[in-house]
Amino acid sequence: MKTYVAKPSTIEKKWYIVDAKGHTLGRLATVVADCLRGKRKVTYTPTIDTGDFVVIINADKIVVTGHKPEQKMYYHHSGYPGGIKSESYAKLQARRPEEIVRHAVRGMLPHTKLGRAQLRKLKIYAGTEHPHAAQLPEVLEIKE
Numbered sequence: 001m002k003t004y005v006a007k008p009s010t011i012e013k014k015w016y017i018v019d020a021k022g023h024t025l026g027r028l029a030t031v032v033a034d035c036l037r038g039k040r041k042v043t044y045t046p047t048i049d050t051g052d053f054v055v056i057i058n059a060d061k062i063v064v065t066g067h068k069p070e071q072k073m074y075y076h077h078s079g080y081p082g083g084i085k086s087e088s089y090a091k092l093q094a095r096r097p098e099e100i101v102r103h104a105v106r107g108m109l110p111h112t113k114l115g116r117a118q119l120r121k122l123k124i125y126a127g128t129e130h131p132h133a134a135q136l137p138e139v140l141e142i143k144e
Contacts, residue, residue, distance in 0.1 A: 006045040011038075013121075015053045015137035017130075021061040023142055025104055031142050032056065032101075033108035036118045049114060053121045055137055060097035060126040064089065074103065098124035 016035060020028055034040055038050030064072070072089040092100055101124050109115040123132060 004043070004045075006043045006048045006050050008048060011043065011048070011050050013052050015055065015132065015135040016140035017055045017057065017132075017137035018140045018142065019058055020056050020101065021058040022063060023144065025062050025064050025100065027144065028056075028062065028142055029101065029104035029108055031140070032122065033105050035140060036105070036109065036121055047114070049117050051118050051121060053123070053132075053135070053137075054140070055123045055125070055130050055132050056098075056101055057125050057128050057130055059101045059124050060093070062097070062101060069093075074100075097126050 018028065018032060032054050035054050036051040038044050038052065040052075041050055044050055069090050070088070073086050074089070074092055075084060075086050077084045087095075089100065102119075102122065105122060106115075106119055109118050123130065
């Protein structure tokens with residue numbers, strides 16, 4: 001019996017929509033990362049991008065547990081000496097709530113060219129409006 005390896009030309013990519021309202025950040029990110037990687041499909045191949053497109057709406061209504069709103073920090077570095085910047089969860093939530101979800105999902109994808117290609121299939125919006133209605137996205141259910 002031979003091992004099945006998917007070919008990029010034979011992969012069917014679907015569109016899913018996720019309403020993040022009231023969902024926990026980590027639990028939402030794991031389901032979305034699995035969908036972006038294609039792990040929900042029978043044709044999953046680790047070295048090929050077999051995943052689907054995911055649209056997340058209501059990213060500003062995501063929930064975190066415990067003391068994370070006050071204590072969780074996000075860091076980035078400019079590349080210059082002393083160029084580290086930090087921002088708390090609450091400030092980033094008020095300024096750019098979609099970046100919180102993108103950061104959580106990016107941490108669950110491979111840190112390679114393949115992971116960056118999979119992350120480009122993620123579309124995040126703070127409100128309920130999105131420009132992807134023409135793709136007829138299916139609702140992706142997330143169990144809490």
